[in-house]
Amino acid sequence: MPITIGRRALPALCLAAAGKARAQDAWSPTRPVTIVVPFPPGGSTDVTARLVAERMTPLLGQNVLVDNKPGAQTVIGAEIVARAAPDGHTLLMSSGTTLTINPLIGRNLPYKPEDFAPVVHVATLPFCIAVRPGIPDTIPEFVAHVRANPGKVTWGHNGRGSFNHIAGALIQERLGLDWQDVGYRGDAPQLNDLLAGTLDSILVGGATGLAAARSGRAKILGWTGETRLPNLPDQPTFAEFYPGLVAVTWFGLLAPARTPPAAIARLNAAGAAASADATVRERLLNEGIVAAGGTPADFQAFLTREAQRWGPLLRRLDIQLN
Secondary structure, eight states: OOOOOOTTHHHHHHHHHHHHHHHHHOOOOSSOEEEEESSOTTSHHHHHHHHHHHHHHHHHTSOEEEEEOOOTTTHHHHHHHHTSOSSSSEEEEEEHIIIIIHHHHBSSOSOOGGGEEEEEEEEEEEOEEEEOTTSOOSHHHHHHHHHHSTTTSEEEESSTTSHHHHHHHHHHHHHTOOOEEEEOSSHHHHHHHHHHTSSSEEEEOHHHHHHHHHTTSOEEEEEOSSSOOTTOTTSOBGGGTSTTOOOEEEEEEEEETTOOHHHHHHHHHHHHHHHHOHHHHHHHHTTTOEEOOOOHHHHHHHHHHHHHHHHHHHHHHTOOBO
């Protein structure tokens, strides 16, 4: 016997169906959310992740935890997230090393950019160069000193293929420097050598460079961003002396591919709100980090532009991640 529905019942049924659809579309974490940081504690990526996690916790109604998984030029941490369940509970706080540089230079990486779903562009980070006492402490004088001492002036970075290694390679190529690079496993050991006087200079993120300057045993020459940091107006950029010489990395949250759109949308809202929070922005600036934000589509477009920008340099220099 066919079932008939009266006209008066239709609006109620439609409202019920719409409510059910909204309930299915909504997403909230059911347990703590983990942000994997593929670097050791204490560096700029870790600092950024912890500030954002702290602000995202009340917005998501679940604890947002930071789990450091360093090693293999960020490959270990990235692989963990690429293979995690795509349920919104595991995120990667990537830097430019992980998803801009590694895919361009890596051999047999256990992940590819398509293994991740962009969530939000959290921040950008210009590098700074800090030098020990006895090394010229202005940008033009430093460049002249390196040119006058080919192969003798040392600079530290986070290992071959790291973003600050690539930034240093760009400076070397652009300015024609024979600058002796020394790779380290993270910021802390190179900072220790700089402060001990056994390393001439370091090219690092702001948290480490500012720590060096605050120690009184090193000085910041300048930054590799397009403009001066608003909280450090007296510290110049390389671009002021050498127009176009800009090298800025980035931090962003990504989820495993195939994470439901509803989860991406909720995580984006929380991450963008964290980046826009006045206290978070101020604390990031104090570490030399500039908050960003935007939609997942904005972040994807940014990642595409970054790959297009750095690819030609890496091909010219034939830098490979072994």
